[in-house]
Amino acid sequence: MTELQTLRDYIKKSESIVFFGGAGVSTESGIPDFRSVDGIYNQVYSHPPEAMLSHSFFVRHPEEFFRFYKEKLLTPGAKPNKAHLALAALERRGRLKAVITQNIDGLHQLAGSETVLELHGSVHRNYCMECGKTYPVSAVVQSSGAPACACGGMIRPDVVLYEEVLDQNTLERAVAFIRQTDMLIIGGTSLAVYPAAGLVSYYGGDRLVLINKDSTPMDSRCDLVIHGSIGETLDTALH
Numbered sequence: 217m218t219e220l221q222t223l224r225d226y227i228k229k230s231e232s233i234v235f236f237g238g239a240g241v242s243t244e245s246g247i248p249d250f251r252s253v254d255g256i257y258n259q260v261y262s263h264p265p266e267a268m269l270s271h272s273f274f275v276r277h278p279e280e281f282f283r284f285y286k287e288k289l290l291t292p293g294a295k296p297n298k299a300h301l302a303l304a305a306l307e308r309r310g311r312l313k314a315v316i317t318q319n320i321d322g323l324h325q326l327a328g329s330e331t332v333l334e335l336h337g338s339v340h341r342n343y344c345m346e347c348g349k350t351y352p353v354s355a356v357v358q359s360s361g362a363p364a365c366a367c368g369g370m371i372r373p374d375v376v377l378y379e380e381v382l383d384q385n386t387l388e389r390a391v392a393f394i395r396q397t398d399m400l401i402i403g404g405t406s407l408a409v410y411p412a413a414g415l416v417s418y419y420g421g422d423r424l425v426l427i428n429k430d431s432t433p434m435d436s437r438c439d440l441v442i443h444g445s446i447g448e449t450l451d452t453a454l455h
């Protein structure tokens with residue numbers, strides 16, 4: 217069997233499928249991968265991007281934080297690609313139980329996915345740090361400098377910055393989905409970053425699939441490895 221046939225066979229046999237995705241899922245929508253060689257971490261800025269996206273930098277230099285955030289992390293024109301659409305279709309067929317993502321762009325929901333666990337939060341949820349009032353992403357886009365609430369407080373995105381902890385409830389739900397699923401598909405992540413590698417270790421089944429452009433330290437642990445485009449691979453596997 218070819219790799220693609222094996223993937224089709226796995227999908228057919230699995231009552232429940234969970235997808236775990238990283239930045240590589242969104243690069244096909246034109247959103248840069250933070251950590252890849254040509255990603256934004258290798259571009260020149262006054263501070264290293266990892267520092268600018270840290271909690272302490274945000275607190276000390278909110279104006280600079282938002283300048284970087286708006287320019288590099290907000291991607292208002294981005295559209296779901298074949299990977300997002302294929303996963304939404306698989307959920308509608310009742311096979312895919314959850315998408316667990318490290319991305320903050322909201323493209324899975326835009327494609328129609330309903331059960332989406334966003335480990336690193338979402339640019340689409342924003343709230344006032346003083347009164348808690350919530351704001352859409354447009355409030356951040358349209359602000360000059362740091363966005364302010366009517367109460368005078370600062371609005372911040374519900375996104376997990378460096379030095380901040382992941383939401384415990386989201387993590388626990390992710391673990392529960394991974395533990396129970398027949399098939400786990402990992403896509404577009406090097407698995408080098410916390411908590412990806414740790415989460416995958418909760419999977420106890422025999423249909424662990426990895427779809428990634430490059431090889432990863434996880435390749436040898438998987439039942440099926442496909443090196444290629446996630447969008448093309450999933451789209452082809454479903455047709």
Ligand code: ZN
Pocket residue numbers: 344345346347348349365366367368369
């Ligand atoms: Zn407020």
